[in-house]
Amino acid sequence: MQGEGLNSGNSSDQGANEVPSGSSGNSPQQPLHLEVVSEIKADEKPVVDIPPPVFEQNAQTMQSMHNSQTPPAAQVLSPIPTPGTGFVQHTPLSGFEDFMRTNKDGSEVSSPRFMLEWAQMQMPMGYDAMGRPDMMMATEMGLDVNGMPLGHHGEPMLSMIPEFAQPMQTSLITPIETPKVERAFSDLELGSSAAMFYPNRHVSNASIGDAGVPDLGAVVAAQDAKLNLERLEQSLRNHEGWSTWRPAWDEADFAAGDQVTVMQLHESTRDKLLAITQSFLHKALDIHRDGTSSSPRSGESPSSTASNFILLPPARVLEYFLRSYGNSFERYYSLTSRGILDANELMHCYNDKASSLLILMMIAQGAMNIPSVEARWLTGGLTEACRISLFDLIEKNIILSGDPIVLHSALLFTVQAAWSGDKWQMDIAMGQRGMYFSMLRHSGVLEPRHPGPLAMDQRANPEHIWSEWIQHESRSRLIYSWVMVDQDLSLFHDTNPLFSVTEFGAPMPDADRLWQAKTAGEWSGIFEQVHEFSGGYSSVGSGARPLSLRDLFRHFLDDEIVSNGIEMTPLQLRLLLHPLQSLVCQFTQLLSCFSDTISSRQRTRAVTAASTRVRLEEVQAMLQRWYDLADRYCKVNPICAMMQANLVMFHLISLNAVTNFPEIERLARREGFDGTYQQLVWIHKRCISDVEEAIFHCGQIFRLIRSMPRSIRPPWWSGAIYRVALILWTDSLTHNESITPSNGLFPVPGPSFAVDALHAEHPLIVRYLSKREGIPCLTKRDGSQITMDHAFRVLSHCIDVIDEGVATRFSDGIRNKLERLARG
Known part of the structure; x- marks a missing residue:
C-alpha cells in the first residue's frame, strides 16, 4: 500500500x-513578507502514593544554563514583538497559514478575499514581529532552520523569556495598545460565539456570559492576553452564575466509562486552591496592565451586580472539569496512577504552588472540551495566569525545572496552549517548547536506568515493590508524553521534530492495565502475565521493564x-x-x-x-x-x-x-x-x-x-x-x-x-x-x-x-x- x-x-x-x-x-x-495573525471564533493526579523524587539534577548545571550562553539549539525565546521599525514583517507559515495578504495600509495584495486567517491586524508602532517559514499556525514566531527560536547571541536561555529578564520587563509581555483590526473581517464584527456556527446545539446557559461580550474575539484578533485574564476575573466574580452552571456535554460521550475516577474535592482543598489562584491571577494582571489605568472590572457590564471579590466555581463544577480532563486528556497522556485522580492528596503532598499549578491546568484542560462561554473564559484565563506563575516558580528555584510536578504542569500548558485557538497562547507554546525540552534533557531522565532485581526479603513486600514500580513508571510516562507533544507539534507545523530517537534510552511506559491497577495484589497478578518468565519463576520484583x-x-x-x-x-x-x-x-x-x-x-x-x-x-x-x-x-x-x-x-x-x-x-x-x-x-x-x-x-x-x-x-x-x-x-x-x-x-x-x-x-x-x-x-x-x-x-x-x-x-x-x- x-x-x-x-x-x-x-x-x-x-x-x-x-x-x-x-x-x-x-x-x-x-520568505514572503505577509501580515499574519490568527483568528479564532473566541467568544493525575500524579503519583502521590510515594512522591517521586525530584529528577536527579545537578544544581550547578542548571544554574549555568541560566547564567551562561547556550548553543542555538537550546535557545528559547517567546514570540514577543520586539522594538523595531514599526512595520510588520512576516514570513509564510505552513500549516494554518495566512490566506490573506495586505499592505501595511490594509489594502489587499494579490490574494483571495475569501480567506480570513485567525485575524487581520497591524501591530502598534514600535513593535516588529518575528517570523519563520514552514509552520502550521498563522503565527509570528522567530525560529531558525532547526525549528528553534531566534534570539540575541549570548543571552542566557532563561533570561530570554520575558518573565525571567532582569530587571523584569513587564512591558514586553503583551502590547499595551490593542492593535488595530480590519473591521470588515474582524471576528468582533462577525460575532464569535460558538452558537453562530452551531445554531441547533446548546452551547451554554449564558448565565455568566450575559454580563459581557460572548467569547471575546479580541482575545485572538488583538493578541492581547490581558483580556483572557480580565474575562477570567469577571467570570470568577459572578458567584451566582457559577452556582447554577451546568456543563454542556452529552453523558452518552461517557458511555465507555471514565478513564480515571475523580475524587470529591474537600473544602480545605478548594480554599487553598482559591488562595493560590488569587495570587496567580493578580500577579498576571499586574504584569499585563503594566501600570495602566485599566480597571479590574473594565470588561463588566454597567448593570452587573456581580461581587467585587473572586471565588473559584463550586467544588461540583471543578469536579466536572476534572472529570472532563480525565475523560479526554488522560486517554492520550495517561499520567495518573491507579486510575484515581485525587486533587486533595496532591495538594497536601507537594509544594503548594507547584501542585496548584498542576490542578489548575487540569481544570483548564478539562474546560477546553466543554462548549460554553464560561468554560472558554476559564480556560483562557487560567492558562495565561499559570504560564506566568510557572516561569516565576522556576526562576525562583531553578532546581524545580527538573521536578516532575513542574514538568507535568509544563506539559499540560504546552498542549493546552498549542491547541487553544488563542493566537497569543499558540505562539507561546511553540516558542517555548524548546525550553521545556532543554529542561527535560538537563534533568537526566532521558538516560537509561536499569533497576536491578530486589533482594528476597524485599520481594516479600508487594506494597513496596508496587510503589517502587510506580515511581519508575511515572518517570517513563512523563518523558514519553513529551515525545508525543514533540511529534504532534512538528507534524502540524511541518517542521522536523526537536527530539532525536537516539536520545531516548529510558524504558518506555508499560501496559496501561498495570498502571491502572488499584491494589498491590491486582498489580502483581497482571505483572506476572505481562512479564511472564519461563520455568515458573515469578517476574514480580525482577525489575523487568519495557525496551527504550x-x-x-x-x-x-x-x-x-x-x-x-x-x-x-x-x-x-x-x-x-x-x-x-x-x-x-x-x-x-x-x-x-x-x-x-x-x-x-x-x-x-x-x-x-x-x-x-x-x-x-x-x-x-x-x-x-x-x-x-x-x-x-x-x-x-x-x-x-x-x-x-x-x-x-x-x-x-x-x-x-x-x-x-x-x-x-x-x-x-x-x-x-x-x-x-x-x-x-x-x-x-x-x-x-x-x-x-x-x-x-x-x-x-x-x-x-x-x-x-x-x-x-x-x-x-x-x-x-x-x-x-x-x-x-x-x-x-x-x-x-x-x-x-x-x-x-x-x-x-x-x-x-x-x-x-x-x-x-x-x-x-x-x-x-x-x-x-x-x-x-x-x-x-x-x-x-x-x-x-x-x-x-x-x-x-x-x-x-x-x-x-x-x-x-x-x-x-x-x-x-x-x-x-x-x-x-
Missing part, C-alpha cells in the same frame, strides 16, 4: 523545460519485533511513529529543494534527487511495516481512543510522503498562480505526487475521526480535518476543467465506493490503490455519497465533519478558514 507512494511523481525527474508563467519555479522558497524507544526502533529497523515476540502497547506503537515522521520530514524537505528543470550539467543533481526519492519510498515501506504491526494488534485487542489516534497519525505522516502541504497552502493563497489551467496542472503535480494514495489516506482519516466519540477526540483532530480538506480541495480543482483520463490525473473508470467508510483492506480500496480503478466518494451523515470533483462540495463536507465534533475555539477557527475558502 505504501510502496507505490511516489510512482506518479517520477515525472518531475524529467521535468518540463519550461515552468508555467507566474509559478514559483524551482528555486527554494523565499531507541532499542525498539533498532528492532523495528531489523524487522525483528514479531520474530522476537515483542508485544507492543498502543502507546509504544504511537512512540514508534516519532522517528518515522522525522525521516519523512527530512526526505520530503530535501526533495522540495530540487529543481524540476534539469539541464545536461545537472545530471548529478538529478541522480541525487532520484536517490532521495528511493529513500523516501523505503520510509514508506517502513510505514507499511508499522501499519502491519498496528493491524496485528487491533485483530486481538479491542479498539481504543489511543489506537484510533495512532492510526490517524499514521495516515497523516503517510500523507506528508505524497503531498507538499506548504505548496498546497501557497496555492490556496494563490501565490505565484496566474490562473491558467496549464499552470494549475503543473502546481497540482507539485502538490500531490500520488493522487490515489493521498485520497486513500484522506478517506481513512475521515473514517477514524468520525468513529471516535466527540468528547474524547485528541485536541488536534480538527487540524487533521483541515489538512485533509485542503488536499482534497487541491485535487478537485483539476476536476472542474475538461480533462480526459489520458492526462493521468484521474483513475480508470470503475465502481464508485466510499473511501471514508471502507477499511484499508477492503477489496475496492486495494483495487483502487493497485490498479487505479474506481471512483472514490465521501459519505454524508445521512449515508448518501458525494463525489470529490467539485471544490465547494468538498469543503462544505469538511465543514460538516467539523460541525459533528465538540465546538472549541480551535475548531471554530478551522471551520471559519474552510468556510471562507469555500466562498472564494
Whole structure:
C-alpha cells in the first residue's frame, strides 16, 4: 500500500523545460513578507502514593544554563514583538497559514478575499514581529532552520523569556495598545460565539456570559492576553452564575466509562486552591496592565451586580472539569496512577504552588472540551495566569525545572496552549517548547536506568515493590508524553521534530492495565502475565521493564519485533511513529529543494534527487511495516481512543510522503498562480505526487475521526480535518476543467465506493490503490455519497465533519478558514 507512494511523481525527474508563467519555479522558497495573525471564533493526579523524587539534577548545571550562553539549539525565546521599525514583517507559515495578504495600509495584495486567517491586524508602532517559514499556525514566531527560536547571541536561555529578564520587563509581555483590526473581517464584527456556527446545539446557559461580550474575539484578533485574564476575573466574580452552571456535554460521550475516577474535592482543598489562584491571577494582571489605568472590572457590564471579590466555581463544577480532563486528556497522556485522580492528596503532598499549578491546568484542560462561554473564559484565563506563575516558580528555584510536578504542569500548558485557538497562547507554546525540552534533557531522565532485581526479603513486600514500580513508571510516562507533544507539534507545523530517537534510552511506559491497577495484589497478578518468565519463576520484583524507544526502533529497523515476540502497547506503537515522521520530514524537505528543470550539467543533481526519492519510498515501506504491526494488534485487542489516534497519525505522516502541504497552502493563497489551467496542472503535480494514495489516506482519516466519540477526540483532530480538506480541495480543482483520463490525473473508470467508510483492506480500496480503478466518494451523515470533483462540495463536507465534533475555539477557527475558502 505504501510502496507505490511516489510512482506518479517520477515525472518531475524529467521535468518540463519550461515552468508555467507566474509559478514559483524551482528555486527554494523565499520568505514572503505577509501580515499574519490568527483568528479564532473566541467568544493525575500524579503519583502521590510515594512522591517521586525530584529528577536527579545537578544544581550547578542548571544554574549555568541560566547564567551562561547556550548553543542555538537550546535557545528559547517567546514570540514577543520586539522594538523595531514599526512595520510588520512576516514570513509564510505552513500549516494554518495566512490566506490573506495586505499592505501595511490594509489594502489587499494579490490574494483571495475569501480567506480570513485567525485575524487581520497591524501591530502598534514600535513593535516588529518575528517570523519563520514552514509552520502550521498563522503565527509570528522567530525560529531558525532547526525549528528553534531566534534570539540575541549570548543571552542566557532563561533570561530570554520575558518573565525571567532582569530587571523584569513587564512591558514586553503583551502590547499595551490593542492593535488595530480590519473591521470588515474582524471576528468582533462577525460575532464569535460558538452558537453562530452551531445554531441547533446548546452551547451554554449564558448565565455568566450575559454580563459581557460572548467569547471575546479580541482575545485572538488583538493578541492581547490581558483580556483572557480580565474575562477570567469577571467570570470568577459572578458567584451566582457559577452556582447554577451546568456543563454542556452529552453523558452518552461517557458511555465507555471514565478513564480515571475523580475524587470529591474537600473544602480545605478548594480554599487553598482559591488562595493560590488569587495570587496567580493578580500577579498576571499586574504584569499585563503594566501600570495602566485599566480597571479590574473594565470588561463588566454597567448593570452587573456581580461581587467585587473572586471565588473559584463550586467544588461540583471543578469536579466536572476534572472529570472532563480525565475523560479526554488522560486517554492520550495517561499520567495518573491507579486510575484515581485525587486533587486533595496532591495538594497536601507537594509544594503548594507547584501542585496548584498542576490542578489548575487540569481544570483548564478539562474546560477546553466543554462548549460554553464560561468554560472558554476559564480556560483562557487560567492558562495565561499559570504560564506566568510557572516561569516565576522556576526562576525562583531553578532546581524545580527538573521536578516532575513542574514538568507535568509544563506539559499540560504546552498542549493546552498549542491547541487553544488563542493566537497569543499558540505562539507561546511553540516558542517555548524548546525550553521545556532543554529542561527535560538537563534533568537526566532521558538516560537509561536499569533497576536491578530486589533482594528476597524485599520481594516479600508487594506494597513496596508496587510503589517502587510506580515511581519508575511515572518517570517513563512523563518523558514519553513529551515525545508525543514533540511529534504532534512538528507534524502540524511541518517542521522536523526537536527530539532525536537516539536520545531516548529510558524504558518506555508499560501496559496501561498495570498502571491502572488499584491494589498491590491486582498489580502483581497482571505483572506476572505481562512479564511472564519461563520455568515458573515469578517476574514480580525482577525489575523487568519495557525496551527504550531507541532499542525498539533498532528492532523495528531489523524487522525483528514479531520474530522476537515483542508485544507492543498502543502507546509504544504511537512512540514508534516519532522517528518515522522525522525521516519523512527530512526526505520530503530535501526533495522540495530540487529543481524540476534539469539541464545536461545537472545530471548529478538529478541522480541525487532520484536517490532521495528511493529513500523516501523505503520510509514508506517502513510505514507499511508499522501499519502491519498496528493491524496485528487491533485483530486481538479491542479498539481504543489511543489506537484510533495512532492510526490517524499514521495516515497523516503517510500523507506528508505524497503531498507538499506548504505548496498546497501557497496555492490556496494563490501565490505565484496566474490562473491558467496549464499552470494549475503543473502546481497540482507539485502538490500531490500520488493522487490515489493521498485520497486513500484522506478517506481513512475521515473514517477514524468520525468513529471516535466527540468528547474524547485528541485536541488536534480538527487540524487533521483541515489538512485533509485542503488536499482534497487541491485535487478537485483539476476536476472542474475538461480533462480526459489520458492526462493521468484521474483513475480508470470503475465502481464508485466510499473511501471514508471502507477499511484499508477492503477489496475496492486495494483495487483502487493497485490498479487505479474506481471512483472514490465521501459519505454524508445521512449515508448518501458525494463525489470529490467539485471544490465547494468538498469543503462544505469538511465543514460538516467539523460541525459533528465538540465546538472549541480551535475548531471554530478551522471551520471559519474552510468556510471562507469555500466562498472564494
